[in-house]
Amino acid sequence: MTEPAAVLVIGATGTTGSRVVRGLVARGHRVRAASRSGALVPGAQGVRFDWYEHATHAPALDGTDRVYLVPPPACADPAGTMLPFLELARASGVRRAVLLSSSAIPAGGPAVGRVHRALPELFEEWAALRPSWFMQNFTGDHAHARSIREEGTIRTATGGGRVAFVDADDIADVAVHALTDARVPGTDLVVTGPAALGYDEVATILSEVGGRTVTHRHLTYEELRDRLALAMPVEFAAVLAGLDGDIAAGAEDRTTDTVLRVTGRRPRDFRTHVERAAAGAGTRRGPGPARPPRPGA
Incomplete structure (x- = not known):
């Protein structure tokens, strides 16, 4: 009997990817969990994958018909790397692609927006997840979380702007549905x-x-850009600092019903997320906010 095709999850050890793997495995799907290390993931087949090592691409795609796409990290223009892979994926038999993008970047916009725009030309079945900023940015391994733990400070250039922060568990649940439901979204989903x-x-x-x-320390665009540039390419630092400016201007001050509509349950609120993270950290860490397992956005 022919084995059913698997779902390839890129970034399988990351914030959303690890959760997508768990969700797919729990629903009985075969999963190829792709990461740079090729680490074993419970219930899934670990495969080595690196966006910048083309020799890893075809082997990772072997036996798959759906793929969850997490863009290469800290890359200001991922399309040049991702689009050749997506063409290979289509030629290899992948029929459905679900892209992790950002609520801040529309189809055709900068960075991953170019990949989003290309999806319907490459695949009949597709979806682009555009989540808001992650709640895990304050409780995980993001720069905000480290600054909170070490200094009790959040630094942004968002001014009084507001964001409907979203839990990575909710993003992953939407992704699992987009990958496996009989009816493919065929659109972008702002989460x-x-x-x-x-x-x-x-x-x-x-x-x-x-x-x-x-405390929240208010920075200027230039102050934030220069601070971020200490840890990443200045071009990407400028992109991130610019997104804070968009928040200050009100670009992220909205909510959607995507989680409820796709999964049938309401999304988790921020206080509940922080309480859960703190409870989970109680036996592992000292005082301060918790540290469970990304993009940022």
Whole structure:
């Protein structure tokens, strides 16, 4: 008997990818979990994959008909790397592609927006997930979370702008449905949490739940860009700092019903996320907000 085709999950050890793998495995799907290390993932077949090593691409695609796409990290223009892979995927028999993009980047926009625009030309079955900024940015391994743990400070150039932060669990649940439901979305899905919050409000909730004062420090665009450029290419730092400017202008001050409509349940709110993260950290770490397992956006 021929073995059913598998779902290839790129970024399988990352914030959303690891959750997508778990969700697919729990539903009985075969999964090829792709990462640069090719690490074993419970219930899935670990395969080595690196966006910048073309020799890893065809082997990762072997026996797959659907793919979850996480763009290469800290890349200001991922289309040059991703589009040749997607052409190879189509030629290899992949029929459905689900892209992790960002609520801040529309189809045809900068960075991953070019990949989004190309999806319907490459695949009859496709979806582009455009999640808002991750709640895990404040409780995981993101620069915000590290700054909170080490200094009790969040630094942004968002001013009084508001964001409907979303839990990565909710993003992954939407992704699993987009990958496996009989009816493919065939569109972009803006995925948000249930309420838009300013960073001052975020700091207040983190302080109340963690029992330790967290403050929001307001930076200018230039201050944030230069600070980020210490840890990444200046071009990508400029992109991220510019996104903070968009937040300040109100670009992310919205909520959607995507999680409820696609999964049948309501998205998790920020306070509940922080409480869950703090409870999970209780036996592993000292004081301060928790640290479970990405993009940022």
